Amino acid sequence: MPAAIWAELAMIVVGLSSVFYLFTKDPRLDRFAASSAEVGTVFCAIVLTTGPIWGKPIWGTWWTWDARLTFTLFLFLLYAGYLLLRGAVTDPAARARFAAVIGICGMCEVPFIHLSVYMFPTLHPMPIVLKPSAPSLPGTMLLTWLLSLGVFTLLYVGFVVQRYALSYLREELEAVGDVGGGRGHG
Amino acid sequence: MRLPELLRHSWTVAAKDLLVEFRSRTAILSAAVFVVLVLVVFNFGRDPTAVSNVDLAPSILWVTFTFAAILALNRAFQLELENQALDGLLLAPIDRSSIYLGKLIANLVFVAGVELIGVPLLALFFNVRVLPYLGPLTGLIALATVGFVAVGTLFSAMTVRTRFAELLLPVLLLPFMIPPLSWAVLATGRLLAGRPLSEVVGWLNMLAVYDIVFVALAVLLFPATVNE
Amino acid sequence: MLRAERLRHSFGPVKALDEISFTVQPGQTLAVFGPNGAGKTTLLKVLAGLIQPQGGRAEVAGGRRAIGWIGHQPQLYAPLTVRENLRFWASLYSVKPPADLLRRLGLEEHADRPVRALSRGLVQRVAIARALVHDPTVLLLDEPFTGLDRVAAEALSRLLAQHAAAGRAAVLVTHNVEEGTGLATDVAFMRVGRFVHFAPRAGRGPAQVSEEYRNAIA
Numbered sequence: 001m002p003a004a005i006w007a008e009l010a011m012i013v014v015g016l017s018s019v020f021y022l023f024t025k026d027p028r029l030d031r032f033a034a035s036s037a038e039v040g041t042v043f044c045a046i047v048l049t050t051g052p053i054w055g056k057p058i059w060g061t062w063w064t065w066d067a068r069l070t071f072t073l074f075l076f077l078l079y080a081g082y083l084l085l086r087g088a089v090t091d092p093a094a095r096a097r098f099a100a101v102i103g104i105c106g107m108c109e110v111p112f113i114h115l116s117v118y119m120f121p122t123l124h125p126m127p128i129v130l131k132p133s134a135p136s137l138p139g140t141m142l143l144t145w146l147l148s149l150g151v152f153t154l155l156y157v158g159f160v161v162q163r164y165a166l167s168y169l170r171e172e173l174e175a176v177g178d179v180g181g182g183r184g185h186g
Numbered sequence: 187m188r189l190p191e192l193l194r195h196s197w198t199v200a201a202k203d204l205l206v207e208f209r210s211r212t213a214i215l216s217a218a219v220f221v222v223l224v225l226v227v228f229n230f231g232r233d234p235t236a237v238s239n240v241d242l243a244p245s246i247l248w249v250t251f252t253f254a255a256i257l258a259l260n261r262a263f264q265l266e267l268e269n270q271a272l273d274g275l276l277l278a279p280i281d282r283s284s285i286y287l288g289k290l291i292a293n294l295v296f297v298a299g300v301e302l303i304g305v306p307l308l309a310l311f312f313n314v315r316v317l318p319y320l321g322p323l324t325g326l327i328a329l330a331t332v333g334f335v336a337v338g339t340l341f342s343a344m345t346v347r348t349r350f351a352e353l354l355l356p357v358l359l360l361p362f363m364i365p366p367l368s369w370a371v372l373a374t375g376r377l378l379a380g381r382p383l384s385e386v387v388g389w390l391n392m393l394a395v396y397d398i399v400f401v402a403l404a405v406l407l408f409p410a411t412v413n414e
Numbered sequence: 415m416l417r418a419e420r421l422r423h424s425f426g427p428v429k430a431l432d433e434i435s436f437t438v439q440p441g442q443t444l445a446v447f448g449p450n451g452a453g454k455t456t457l458l459k460v461l462a463g464l465i466q467p468q469g470g471r472a473e474v475a476g477g478r479r480a481i482g483w484i485g486h487q488p489q490l491y492a493p494l495t496v497r498e499n500l501r502f503w504a505s506l507y508s509v510k511p512p513a514d515l516l517r518r519l520g521l522e523e524h525a526d527r528p529v530r531a532l533s534r535g536l537v538q539r540v541a542i543a544r545a546l547v548h549d550p551t552v553l554l555l556d557e558p559f560t561g562l563d564r565v566a567a568e569a570l571s572r573l574l575a576q577h578a579a580a581g582r583a584a585v586l587v588t589h590n591v592e593e594g595t596g597l598a599t600d601v602a603f604m605r606v607g608r609f610v611h612f613a614p615r616a617g618r619g620p621a622q623v624s625e626e627y628r629n630a631i632a
Binding site for chain 2: 459462463464465466477478479481483485487488489490491492493494498502503505506507508528544
Binding site: 074075077078080081084085088089093094097098100101102104105106108109112113115116 | 337340341344345347348349350354357358360361362364365368369392396399400403407410411413414
């Protein structure tokens with residue numbers, strides 16, 4: 001569940017950093033967006049695999065068009081598209097611009113996917129933590145939930161930082177490789 | 187250079203696109219063939235006692251429209267790459283948005299053409315009553331089409347220069363098509379089943395909001411896809 | 415008519431433009447010679463406004479409306495006729511194609527044929543017509559003679575001469591020194607994003623300029 005929260009939040013991070021990137025053209029923001037997207041994808045995958053595993057004994061089926069699961073699936077598709085587009089563009093400046101465009105669109109799409117998906121009846125337990133009135137989850141369960149939320153937050157931050165450092169190094173490598181391999185502009 | 191010039195240039199671009207398409211005619215024929223194919227196959231494939239026409243009709247309709255849209259989108263910017271005409275468009279003293287809007291209009295006209303073929307054929311082959319609902323149905327189809335063609339036009343500007351352009355575009359577009367499509371299919375189903383208009387208005391509103399948001403977004407983001 | 419101020423632009427670690435500044439006055443035709451990779455096309459694109467330079471400024475009197483671009487790509491729509499192509503491009507500039515344009519380039523009899531059906535030489539002449547359809551005051555040419563047949567090359571040279579005689583400016587970029595020298599009033603050599611030579615042609619012939627170019631670039 002916390003994975004799902006962060007999967008969604010990561011998309012918002014991608015979108016916002018994309019907006020700032022388009023204004024400032026700072027490559028660090030682009031790398032940050034990409035890292036956030038990859039981590040978001042992983043978290044989506046976690047939800048999509050652990051969800052059905054947990055659900056099978058309880059609901060009796062591997063997959064169901066349940067609201068939250070479907071939502072995560074669509075989120076996963078958004079991330080996949082983002083990463084695929086990045087992979088398909090060779091010019092780094094174009095790649096960053098295009099990624100920013102689809103990142104922003106993805107972020108804006110999320111509320112509409114919410115609307116779409118939550119119109120269908122759901123097997124998922126109804127929201128009991130984020131209710132306007134005080135959370136009605138039994139004490140120990142609440143504690144566990146908050147703890148795992150904290151863990152996933154740390155995981156998100158940790159992974160993003162790692163991924164960011166990795167992509168920074170990789171871009172340095174690309175730049176050196178380019179110069180060694182000859183110039184093609186003029 | 188404001189609104190009247192912007193619209194005039196958009197229309198020029200759109201007219202040129204439509205003229206080119208009219209000359210080659212390949213895309214519209216493929217789309218028309220596909221429509222007929224789907225209608226025939228679905229007719230043979232269904233069990234009349236289990237599934238009624240009215241239940242099946244919306245899905246069939248929207249599958250064919252989506253295919254037509256993807257077809258149009260794939261060639262929209264391909265056209266500009268062939269002789270580097272895109273550079274010429276960027277050099278001209280027109281707003282970048284005119285290029286986007288022109289492409290959008292041309293794509294919409296193309297898909298509308300397919301829709302004009304598809305709806306009567308559906309009514310004919312599947313014996314579905316369409317005329318009583320023609321007004322709201324037209325509005326519904328228009329709103330939903332604008333929704334995914336707007337995003338599609340923006341994305342096709344980006345994918346056209348990548349290696350697997352025809353493959354990448356539908357993949358990118360998929361999560362963006364699902365909301366407008368699912369609302370459209372649901373609303374079409376309700377409409378054709380004779381439900382009162384008040385049930386459908388909610389979806390029409392959502393589609394309208396979707397359209398406004400994404401057309402505006404696309405117009406804002408389009409320059410980033412073509413500028414260097 | 416055209417001014418470049420301290421233009422800077424890099425693609426990653428590669429410097430395409432390295433603090434380039436110059437002006438081109440009415441009546442001047444500047445020929446920029448340089449090997450591939452020197453940054454010539456980038457310079458032209460920045461002048462045209464197709465690329466936003468990372469540093470510095472480029473100004474063309476009259477803005478985009480006044481610029482005509484002739485490159486090695488025709489920028490035409492194959493299924494449309496010559497006339498339809500010209501009318502389309504002209505309308506983007508809010509003008510009508512000049513009545514004598516087709517005649518000046520010997521295209522009258524082909525006016526209603528689709529571009530797809532024309533021979534390569536004819537297509538190139540249509541491309542030139544397209545660049546001139548809005549009567550530009552500044553011409554930017556990117557390796558314009560590449561692959562031109564003799565008729566088209568002569569037409570282009572004639573047009574450039576007329577253009578300069580009318581007091582208009584042009585910047586021609588090429589790696590073929592012989593062809594470019596005859597048309598130029600000013601000559602520049604470009605290497606790795608910088609001008610290593612910039613002077614009026616002052617009566618030098620193609621052979622002499624070639625020699626100097628080889629010495630400067632080698």
